[in-house]
């Protein structure tokens with residue numbers, strides 16, 4: 628069986644009569660140190676986000692509200708995930724391409740990131756990404 632590119636993790640959930648509480652914490656349920664969070668919201672119907680790869684950045688991504696789909700590829704193998712629960716996150720390693728799509732109207736997508744924002748860490752062009760992957764292999 629080929630290894631998965633990404634892994635889904637269950638985020639702890641404390642539920643009582645007051646509602647639910649979930650958390651991510653450095654050193655506890657993340658394989659990297661948190662340097663940044665950002666979130667996507669008010670994504671118009673049919674819009675897509677992402678469409679890039681990262682040289683070094685690792686991320687945990689989840690739907691805090693609503694749902695979206697994400698497709699991950701390393702150029703050879705692809706995986707698609709539906710994220711629709713605030714206590715399920717997808718761990719995305721470095722050097723994969725991601726496309727986010729099918730956002731529900733109410734979606735709030737949270738990204739927990741291992742690095743501060745650095746445009747130099749991005750592959751914005753798929754062909755550049757594939758070129759870098761091929762360089763890694765050869």
Ligand code: TYD
Pocket residue numbers: 663665667675676677678744
């Ligand atoms: P973009 O990479 O297009 O978003 P997405 O990955 O969701 O498709 O980012 C949109 C703009 O926001 C772009 O000009 C870069 C800027 N930005 C920051 O300044 N800081 C950040 O942490 C992020 C993620 C983006």
